[in-house]
Amino acid sequence: MSLTRLNIEAFRNIQSAQLTPAAGINLIYGQNGSGKTSILEAIYFLGMGRSFRSHLSQRVINTEQDKLTLFATLSLPRGDSKIGLRRFRSGETEVKIDGDKVKRLSTLAETLPIQVITPESFSLLFEGPKSRRQFIDWGAFHSEPQFYAAWMNARRVLKQRNQLLRNGAPYSSIQYWDLEFVRYTEQVTEIRNRYVDSLNELLKGIIGEFLPRVDVKVSFTRGWDSKADFAELLAAQYSRDVATGHTVSGPHKADLRLRVGTLPAQDALSRGQLKLLVCALRIAQGKLLKQQIDKHSIYLVDDLPSELDAQHRQLLLKQLTDTGAQVFVTAIDPAAIVDSLHAPPSRMFHVEQGRVTVVE
Ligand SMILES: Nc1ncnc2c1ncn2[C@@H]1O[C@H](COP(=O)(O)OP(=O)(O)OP(=O)(O)O)[C@@H](O)[C@H]1O
Ligand SMILES: [Mg+2]
Incomplete structure (x- = not known):
């Protein structure tokens, strides 16, 4: 199971981003405050209907907008599934899976199991x-x-x-x-x-x-x-x-x-x-x-290099790769990840002031 497409709108400092993540390791890098954690948070929000950073879901909506929209295509053994979530400043949440409205947020969690590892x-x-x-x-x-x-x-x-x-x-x-x-x-x-x-x-x-x-x-x-x-x-x-x-x-x-x-x-x-x-x-x-x-779960590892020496970064990345799952890792310096991997990451994204670009 993996995300093959992820659209983020009005989430934190990300006004609009379209990502096409790959299976395996996706590396997201950029400077402090660029929006790396926000991308992981958006994926988590889509799977859980809430944030891992703030219990106040309103805070994640971009300050200049009145609603956020997340959309993803999930590749599953039985075929593709499309998940959409909209959250309004009024507090209302709308979730759709393959066009059908979903009432229970636990349905989301069943569809998209997420493992998150952040310094917090x-x-x-x-x-x-x-x-x-x-x-x-x-x-x-x-x-x-x-x-x-x-x-x-x-x-x-x-x-x-x-x-x-x-x-x-x-x-x-x-x-x-x-x-x-x-x-x-x-x-x-x-x-x-x-x-x-x-x-x-x-x-x-x-x-x-x-x-x-x-x-x-x-x-x-x-x-x-x-x-x-x-x-x-x-x-x-x-x-x-x-x-x-x-x-x-x-x-x-x-x-x-x-x-x-x-x-x-x-x-x-x-x-x-x-x-x-x-x-x-x-x-x-x-x-x-x-x-x-x-x-498969989807792994979100924020600031993977922090606190770890080169040998343990290697070990951790090897274990994550061995799960066969889709993994999103963030780092300020991409070399801290690339140098610890045996093969290049499947895909790299650079984030700058909320704008996301694929690095070829
Ligand atoms: N609701 C919001 N609307 C607009 N911008 C926001 C909102 N909430 C947070 N931000 C801003 O989004 C920016 C990105 O934050 P984020 O935590 O994603 O950065 P980061 O790349 O993970 O940085 P670091 O390397 O320091 O962890 C920050 O500058 C923050 O001030
Ligand atoms: Mg961060």
Whole structure:
């Protein structure tokens, strides 16, 4: 799966750009502020309906325009697919896939699985558990279709439960919700657990290449004491839940633990090593998707050379090339990428003040 055409209009500083990306490595280069990250952000926006940089989607619309338009042709095994997205300053979003209006943004994500690695997203993975949970759920969502409904249901019931807790409802009226909550939680947890197990298999090899002398362990924690029965725990923790006004333990507290020896990874690794660990996680995730449902992800790697020495740039680019996926990488200096590749990039784009040109 790859993008064979990408049109961007009124997105950040890009007024109008038409790109014809190639399969393999696409290198985007240009000076600070030229619009490199904006191109990756536009691809992400098209696949996810939101930005990876700002939670305020209005900010990505060019300041002089009242709407942005993105359009792409996606080459799939079953033929070409056309995706269009329009976002208005009023907040409205219009999405079309092959001419048909799409209501659920998750349909976009299914069509266009994206792996993004940016200097910001990699530090995110070492902050709160939320982004690590999102990482697991991205994989769970793509690998087992029933995950989406199970998780939506668990969240819906959790919200009801929390509302009752805040109202100080007696346990007898919460008990009914707990039956459902436990059922959905089991489904969600099983899928997440299975997913992390499969991911670990692939991850070992990649981490072994990137960080051969470091003993990294990745494990799943489900969000409550692993020895406890969840239904019993909910009953036992009722008073505490009422006191805090929300459900203290559960699938909404699940996490991915990244450890080096006995230490959390962020305390044990250097910045470059952390970046490589995040790259390994993302690459493993893309590879697993290919194995499980025969679908390629698209990789967006912003400022690939930063924090990495020449040897690790080479290793990273080799791993990305080996995925067989379409990859977009940005750099200020194109030599930092070209010199680390065994073959020239499939295509190079130069960006200057929001204008994009192909470099022959
Ligand atoms: N909504 C907007 N409308 C117009 N311009 C914008 C908007 N949002 C951001 N910009 C501008 O877009 C330009 C491109 O930003 P971008 O982050 O893509 O640059 P970059 O090439 O990735 O730079 P760097 O090498 O510093 O990472 C910046 O100068 C920024 O000020
Ligand atoms: Mg940038």
